[in-house]
Ligand SMILES: NC(=O)c1ccc[n+]([C@@H]2O[C@H](COP(=O)([O-])OP(=O)(O)OC[C@H]3O[C@@H](n4cnc5c(N)ncnc54)[C@H](O)[C@@H]3O)[C@@H](O)[C@H]2O)c1
């Protein structure tokens with residue numbers, strides 16, 4: 243029986259993916275949890291027990307999870323790429339309009355009209371005139387699952403779109419409209435754009451990505467949208483530019499104390515992925531990937547281990563070994579298995595960066611405690627034994 247800690251609410255239909263015979267659902271991490279399902283909470287300081295095998299992030303960004311430490315502790319971290327991209331793209335569209343048409347200020351102003359509403363509206367509305375999006379230039383930084391949709395949306399709105407992403411995937415490049423102008427020179431994007439929208443992960447590389455040096459290159463009155471993460475824009479530099487009018491408007495889905503107090507800023511409470519559809523898509527993807535790993539050892543969409551899957555050989559037990567990507571790992575594993583007198587029927591080994599995964603289907607008597615001794619070997623991070631299949635029923639939270 244696997245224990246899974248739910249750190250967030252997940253839709254009822256998704257709960258049903260946890261079969262009753264195989265899972266107990268709990269609301270907190272305990273020393274017994276085999277898996278965690280979570281959203282945006284920050285778990286950098288959380289201590290994980292040896293029992294914890296996997297964390298499934300229902301969402302795209304994983305800067306709230308200590309990915310590297312998890313890898314070293316043999317904990318596979320999954321995210322749900324693309325599952326909330328449309329929701330973010332739609333909110334970006336709203337952000338573009340809000341930054342252009344003084345929507346928020348005008349709504350506030352209208353709400354405070356005390357009398358002669360019709361007349362006051364017609365007399366006062368001229369102070370809220372703003373530009374159309376059509377014909378303006380939209381700069382999209384990061385052309386991943388969200389960014390490529392935003393770029394294509396810009397084209398559909400009649401905007402000139404310029405995109406930058408030095409690591410764009412083939413899949414997203416192929417999905418990009420031919421009318422999106424791709425540049426490998428980000429300064430060109432800064433110089434030409436009337437609107438700049440960010441869709442990159444938060445990382446050491448993207449911290450303070452937008453700062454006073456590159457703001458200088460931008461057009462006067464440029465509008466900047468951040469629906470990615472706080473910290474990607476240097477708040478102080480941005481606020482200075484908003485004060486001077488160099489930056490005309492800022493829309494943030496990741497508010498900070500400083501931004502809340504700044505002028506010409508609209509803050510949204512991190513609603514990018516908060517649609518019914520996106521929440522369901524993310525939870526379903528996260529839970530499916532987690533259960534697939536716990537039940538069958540197959541890894542899809544991990545952010546710290548490679549994709550690694552194998553069809554189960556009938557009548558076998560399955561051993562999953564996570565290890566550092568260094569020499570002689572497979573030799574050590576197969577030697578240890580030979581000493582148990584088990585026969586390897588099928589095996590797959592995949593590596594990515596510093597880490598690797600092996601799925602090994604075997605027949606023969608396995609002493610699990612003895613097998614676990616492999617974890618004492620340098621470079622072996624986790625050994626997991628999955629005995630032959632059992633049947634499924636559905637589950638409810640305890
Ligand atoms: N507001 C929200 O609720 C919400 C929802 C989803 C995602 N996000 C944030 O947006 C980010 C992007 O989401 P996504 O689903 O498109 O992720 P993604 O991984 O599909 O795309 C990120 C893209 O950024 C690119 N990139 C990485 N470093 C870059 C750099 N230095 N310069 C330019 N491009 C770079 C990558 O190549 C990739 O194509 C996430 O990491 C997350 O932090 C926020």
Ligand SMILES: O=C(O)CC[C@@H](O)C(=O)O
Nearest residue numbers: 281282301302303326515
């Ligand atoms: O959990 C959320 O609502 C935020 C999701 C979003 O920031 C993401 O990275 O996918």
